[in-house]
Amino acid sequence: MRCLRIQYLHIMNLQLPYCFCFFLLLQLPFSTNGQAYKNVSLGTSLTAASGDLPWTSPSGEFAFGFQQVGDAGYLLAIWFNKIPERTIVWSANRNNLAQRGSTVQLTADGQLVLNNQSGTRIWTRPELGGSGADYAAMLDTGNFMLAGQAGANLWQSFDQPTDTLLPTQNLNLGGELIAPYLEKNYSDGRFKLILQDDGNLVMHTTAYPLTTSIFAYWTTQSSIGSGHQLIFNQSGYMYVVATNGTILNPVFSNSVPSQDLYLRATIDYDGVFRQYVYPKTASGGKRWAMNWTTLPNSIPSNICLAIRYSAGSGACGFNSYCTLGDDQRPSCRCPPGYTFSDHDDERKGCKKTFISQDCDHPSQEIDSFEFRDMPNTNFPYADYEVFSPVDEDWCRQSCLSDCYCDVATFIDGKCWKKRGPLLNGVTDPSLRDKALMKVRIANWTAGSSAKKRDPSALIVTGSVLLGSSIFLIVLSLLGIYVFFTRWNRQKRKVIPQHHVIRDMNLQNFTYNELETATGGFDEELGRGAFGPVYKGVLGDEDKQIIAVKKLEKMAGEGETEFKTEVKVIGRTNHKNLVQLVGFCNEGQHRLLVYEYMSSGSLSNYIFGDSRPNWHRRMQIAFGITMLTGTADNDTMDCRTHIITSIPAFVFIENRLRPP
Numbered sequence: 001m002r003c004l005r006i007q008y009l010h011i012m013n014l015q016l017p018y019c020f021c022f023f024l025l026l027q028l029p030f031s032t033n034g035q036a037y038k039n040v041s042l043g044t045s046l047t048a049a050s051g052d053l054p055w056t057s058p059s060g061e062f063a064f065g066f067q068q069v070g071d072a073g074y075l076l077a078i079w080f081n082k083i084p085e086r087t088i089v090w091s092a093n094r095n096n097l098a099q100r101g102s103t104v105q106l107t108a109d110g111q112l113v114l115n116n117q118s119g120t121r122i123w124t125r126p127e128l129g130g131s132g133a134d135y136a137a138m139l140d141t142g143n144f145m146l147a148g149q150a151g152a153n154l155w156q157s158f159d160q161p162t163d164t165l166l167p168t169q170n171l172n173l174g175g176e177l178i179a180p181y182l183e184k185n186y187s188d189g190r191f192k193l194i195l196q197d198d199g200n201l202v203m204h205t206t207a208y209p210l211t212t213s214i215f216a217y218w219t220t221q222s223s224i225g226s227g228h229q230l231i232f233n234q235s236g237y238m239y240v241v242a243t244n245g246t247i248l249n250p251v252f253s254n255s256v257p258s259q260d261l262y263l264r265a266t267i268d269y270d271g272v273f274r275q276y277v278y279p280k281t282a283s284g285g286k287r288w289a290m291n292w293t294t295l296p297n298s299i300p301s302n303i304c305l306a307i308r309y310s311a312g313s314g315a316c317g318f319n320s321y322c323t324l325g326d327d328q329r330p331s332c333r334c335p336p337g338y339t340f341s342d343h344d345d346e347r348k349g350c351k352k353t354f355i356s357q358d359c360d361h362p363s364q365e366i367d368s369f370e371f372r373d374m375p376n377t378n379f380p381y382a383d384y385e386v387f388s389p390v391d392e393d394w395c396r397q398s399c400l401s402d403c404y405c406d407v408a409t410f411i412d413g414k415c416w417k418k419r420g421p422l423l424n425g426v427t428d429p430s431l432r433d434k435a436l437m438k439v440r441i442a443n444w445t446a447g448s449s450a451k452k453r454d455p456s457a458l459i460v461t462g463s464v465l466l467g468s469s470i471f472l473i474v475l476s477l478l479g480i481y482v483f484f485t486r487w488n489r490q491k492r493k494v495i496p497q498h499h500v501i502r503d504m505n506l507q508n509f510t511y512n513e514l515e516t517a518t519g520g521f522d523e524e525l526g527r528g529a530f531g532p533v534y535k536g537v538l539g540d541e542d543k544q545i546i547a548v549k550k551l552e553k554m555a556g557e558g559e560t561e562f563k564t565e566v567k568v569i570g571r572t573n574h575k576n577l578v579q580l581v582g583f584c585n586e587g588q589h590r591l592l593v594y595e596y597m598s599s600g601s602l603s604n605y606i607f608g609d610s611r612p613n614w615h616r617r618m619q620i621a622f623g624i625t626m627l628t629g630t631a632d633n634d635t636m637d638c639r640t641h642i643i644t645s646i647p648a649f650v651f652i653e654n655r656l657r658p659p
């Protein structure tokens with residue numbers, strides 16, 4: 001006895017695969033000289049995380065006790081006890097997990113009580129006063145019962161199901177199953193199945209986090225008025241019967257050899273009611289994998305199409321769309337231009353990855369948006385305008401110039417304009433609608449999560465750079481030439497602090513000023529051969545935004561050389577280019593300070609349909625005609641922003657202004 005108990009303690013603490021092996025080893029002692037099945041007598045208790053053995057059924061197939069749910073706490077639950085997954089079929093406290101040290105006790109006066117660590121009752125059965133139980137029993141059906149005088153049934157877990165029904169467990173009028181929130185998060189979720197008082201068996205979406213019904217997505221209409229009970233019989237059939245026992249509506253008609261297979265019917269977190277089987281033994285399961293297998297004809301057959309209502313998000317979260325996989329399970333995805341709000345919980349929906357159209361200047365922004373076509377896709381009930389008869393191009397233009405329009409759908413000369421949050425999104429081959437997702441063209445996806453305040457600027461930067469490598473080499477050589485000739489000729493001189501080079505209107509900053517302006521060189525915009533570039537804000541009245549270039553490779557060169565360099569770069573300014581604002585030349589520190597332009601409209605100009613070709617863009621940048629022959633403007637990778645050389649710095653920071 002003692003030995004057995006120790007072995008069990010080990011089992012409770014082992015990982016599942018090992019646990020399973022140990023469990024098999026234990027089958028022999030358990031069934032031959034192990035503890036005989038006993039009813040749960042008054043005064044017996046279990047403590048969460050103490051290693052107490054759960055209360056098992058005579059066959060050992062079901063157990064009642066505590067199951068740990070991640071790090072969140074413990075469920076007082078009933079589970080399949082002979083399979084490694086320990087699949088939970090019922091729980092008492094799914095919305096209020098118990099902590100380590102909590103106890104469940106069948107008290108001396110016959111109450112089944114769950115107490116938290118400090119001894120406060122958090123759940124108790126039977127609920128109302130009256131006589132207590134004489135004993136409790138975990139039955140081989142998976143039903144846990146409190147028995148009164150002469151075995152009278154005072155309470156049973158079968159009468160208060162959570163998300164699962166077991167064979168012989170029937171649902172009476174008013175009985176309901178509530179889907180779990182996620183596969184391994186058992187708290188109340190977003191869907192439920194209820195045998196209504198009128199006899200109608202219905203599946204509803206709920207007003208999460210409440211469990212009130214919102215929209216019925218599946219019903220057995222014909223049982224209204226005469227439906228009396230939902231029967232789940234031993235061989236796997238499930239149906240609604242009338243008071244006289246007549247079958248009114250079959251629900252599942254899968255015939256299951258119950259001697260070989262465990263069976264359950266569960267409303268899953270995705271809102272689908274499914275039957276599952278698991279082989280009881282490896283030999284009995286020749287046909288079946290040693291795992292829960294879904295039986296055919298889940299309800300509803302396609303939940304993606306089943307839920308369409310004006311309130312609630314549909315089968316998936318807001319702004320996402322649902323599609324049925326090859327495994328007949330729904331999956332939730334984000335449309336182009338959107339990403340999951342919470343990657344750990346895809347059903348929380350999707351959010352835009354781009355900045356919405358500016359309603360103050362919608363016409364200016366038309367060129368910033370494009371459509372991503374999603375065939376066989378619709379977002380029912382998200383529309384606010386409909387046009388007919390129109391053609392698809394008209395539909396696109398209408399959505400493009402309307403800042404409210406997030407997506408348009410088009411079918412047979414009809415155009416619907418829809419706004420977010422998008423509801424009931426679904427992609428399915430049966431749909432002929434084409435959804436036109438309106439997304440901002442400049443796409444910013446690079447790693448920086450917190451610091452993407454001005455994505456378009458960096459995109460411009462990167463693409464301009466990559467496309468301009470030949471140019472840069474020429475400029476580099478020029479720069480190096482100038483640098484060396486000046487260096488050889490000129491002598492070291494001290495530039496007075498705060499001296500403004502009058503003729504060029506360049507300001508001389510102290511290193512401290514720039515350190516403050518950039519918040520300690522916090523937000524790096526890019527990095528090149530001569531060092532990094534940081535974003536900053538000047539402390540002056542205008543709060544001018546600047547880009548500060550640290551010339552690491554130039555540290556150690558002379559003052560005069562640097563000053564000369566500043567002048568050279570300063571002169572590169574052109575009416576179309578961004579200004580050099582100033583510099584810092586202090587000890588080892590050499591920095592250049594540029595005007596920083598938020599470039600929403602700039603990027604449109606460069607990347608929009610009306611953008612000039614590469615050749616022309618270079619001309620604009622330098623006010624000259626330099627390149628001849630073919631120039632490639634389409635192979636630029638908009639996402640890269642590597643800065644390659646010092647003339648590149650000049651060019652990057654002197655970004656194009658719209659003419």
Ligand SMILES: *[C@@H]1O[C@H](CO)[C@@H](O)[C@H](O)[C@H]1NC(C)=O
Binds near residue numbers: 037038039135151
């Ligand atoms: C459980 O208790 C009932 C009622 O006292 C009794 O009939 C039954 O034999 C008990 N079962 C076991 C295994 O002790």
Ligand SMILES: *[C@@H]1O[C@H](CO)[C@@H](O)[C@H](O)[C@H]1NC(C)=O
Binds near residue numbers: 099116117118120
């Ligand atoms: C036990 O539950 C009571 C009532 O909900 C609560 O006030 C108390 O803090 C809980 N104790 C612990 C240790 O969680």
Ligand SMILES: *[C@@H]1O[C@H](CO)[C@@H](O)[C@H](O)[C@H]1NC(C)=O
Binds near residue numbers: 181
């Ligand atoms: C389950 O999900 C809900 C809703 O997101 C959350 O509040 C709760 O903490 C989760 N429970 C567990 C055990 O993770």
Ligand SMILES: *[C@@H]1O[C@H](CO)[C@@H](O)[C@H](O)[C@H]1NC(C)=O
Binds near residue numbers: 235237
């Ligand atoms: C279960 O129901 C089906 C359909 O009514 C019936 O054919 C079958 O015999 C029933 N099985 C049991 C064990 O009652």
Ligand SMILES: *[C@@H]1O[C@H](CO)[C@@H](O)[C@H](O)[C@H]1NC(C)=O
Binds near residue numbers: 226242244245
């Ligand atoms: C059983 O009840 C149903 C619905 O109330 C009714 O249609 C049917 O005729 C009844 N059958 C018998 C045998 O009484």
Ligand SMILES: *[C@@H]1O[C@H](CO)[C@@H](O)[C@H](O)[C@H]1NC(C)=O
Binds near residue numbers: 289290291292
């Ligand atoms: C059992 O099924 C689950 C979910 O379908 C899967 O994640 C797991 O890998 C399967 N286990 C085995 C042993 O096949």
Ligand SMILES: *[C@@H]1O[C@H](CO)[C@@H](O)[C@H](O)[C@H]1NC(C)=O
Binds near residue numbers: 444445
């Ligand atoms: C931006 O790019 C990412 C990955 O390349 C993509 O998933 C997303 O849909 C794109 N967004 C837009 C607005 O095109």
